[in-house]
Amino acid sequence: MMMASRGEGVKLASSMMLFSRSFSTAISRGIIAKEAVTAKAVECHGDVVRKNIGEFWVRGSVFGVRHGSTMSFGEKDQQKVEMKQTQSVAEGGDKEEKKEIASYWGVPPSRVTKEDGAEWKWNCFRPWETYSADLSIDLKKHHVPATFLDKMAYWMVKALRFPTDLFFQRRYGCRAMMLETVAAVPGMVGGMLLHCKSLRRFEHSGGWIKTLLDEAENERMHLMTFMEVAKPRWYERALVITVQGVFLNAYFLGYIISPKFAHRMVGYLEEEAIHSYTEFLKELDKGNIENVPAPAIAVDYWRLPPDATLRDVVLVVRADEAHHRDVNHFASDIHYQGRELKEAPAPIGYH
Ligand SMILES: [Fe+2]
Ligand SMILES: [Fe+2]
Numbered sequence: 480m481m482m483a484s485r486g487e488g489v490k491l492a493s494s495m496m497l498f499s500r501s502f503s504t505a506i507s508r509g510i511i512a513k514e515a516v517t518a519k520a521v522e523c524h525g526d527v528v529r530k531n532i533g534e535f536w537v538r539g540s541v542f543g544v545r546h547g548s549t550m551s552f553g554e555k556d557q558q559k560v561e562m563k564q565t566q567s568v569a570e571g572g573d574k575e576e577k578k579e580i581a582s583y584w585g586v587p588p589s590r591v592t593k594e595d596g597a598e599w600k601w602n603c604f605r606p607w608e609t610y611s612a613d614l615s616i617d618l619k620k621h622h623v624p625a626t627f628l629d630k631m632a633y634w635m636v637k638a639l640r641f642p643t644d645l646f647f648q649r650r651y652g653c654r655a656m657m658l659e660t661v662a663a664v665p666g667m668v669g670g671m672l673l674h675c676k677s678l679r680r681f682e683h684s685g686g687w688i689k690t691l692l693d694e695a696e697n698e699r700m701h702l703m704t705f706m707e708v709a710k711p712r713w714y715e716r717a718l719v720i721t722v723q724g725v726f727l728n729a730y731f732l733g734y735i736i737s738p739k740f741a742h743r744m745v746g747y748l749e750e751e752a753i754h755s756y757t758e759f760l761k762e763l764d765k766g767n768i769e770n771v772p773a774p775a776i777a778v779d780y781w782r783l784p785p786d787a788t789l790r791d792v793v794l795v796v797r798a799d800e801a802h803h804r805d806v807n808h809f810a811s812d813i814h815y816q817g818r819e820l821k822e823a824p825a826p827i828g829y830h
Contacts, residue, residue, distance in 0.1 A: 632744040632747055660702055663695050667692065670692040689825065704774055746804050
């Protein structure tokens with residue numbers, strides 16, 4: 480293994496030498512030489528055309544070629560890879576300047592275009608991950624708590640609602656944003672625990688790891704959307720950090736002790752989320768909350784029309800919550816029947 484690594488290192492050093500001689504112009508600056516290299520690559524993937532344009536600057540010593548290759552072996556103190564600013568937009572959309580990170584590792588920054596040829600501006604999700612929410616889902620479905628564990632999960636969620644109502648009252652935009660910071664935790668914790676279980680037991684997960692991680696990502700996209708319309712204050716950020724510290728650990732332990740309780744509780748949390756978004760819609764319809772244009776990230780993620788408004792966003796988010804409710808109550812039911820999640824095919828892509 481060591482031999483192979485060293486061999487590849489020598490090859491890499493040689494290729495860097497050739498690469499440098501062929502394409503770079505070294506400028507002496509004391510013992511520093513700067514090499515600028517522009518690499519272009521175009522790659523097709525289905526109907527999406529990706530144009531990869533990598534532009535990077537490598538700074539090294541006068542023996543820059545050799546050191547350029549050895550940087551990969553850890554001599555980073557002698558070398559610096561600079562970031563070259565190119566154009567605007569990163570994960571945060573059009574608010575941040577995009578910085579392309581230089582690298583000779585052959586991993587060019589990707590460029591994705593929409594069907595109409597316009598540049599896809601989101602790095603946090605890609606066109607093939609977008610979807611149209613199923614708004615026809617039954618929003619009133621409720622799991623009647625039957626067992627002691629069900630009742631405990633139900634009343635725990637009801638009890639959590641009391642301080643939430645007190646804190647946020649009718650500030651539904653802010654409430655939604657804050658609650659999404661919590662809602663994105665269970666899927667990640669459950670998915671991670673199932674992932675570890677799959678590794679420990681040398682067995683498949685039935686797709687549940689992906690389903691739960693997708694749920695976490697979907698909830699995080701809710702947060703990315705609502706933070707465009709409601710900016711958290713310093714004490715709300717502090718609250719998020721505190722709540723995350725407590726909730727993440729509590730849910731982690733809860734899931735290990737009783738996954739059927741953990742999923743049931745999330746099912747009831749989702750029922751409450753549906754209620755919260757219904758109240759949000761009422762406030763929008765009364766005019767108490769301004770029905771501003773939908774954030775651009777929401778328009779692309781849920782494939783909304785260009786003139787979509789905040790109301791349209793709340794409708795699709797509420798539909799998502801209803802789907803999460805079904806998935807988590809279903810997962811709990813599987814456990815209640817004495818089965819494991821992997822025995823029932825996971826509802827991957829259930830939106
Ligand atoms: Fe959510
Ligand atoms: Fe949810």
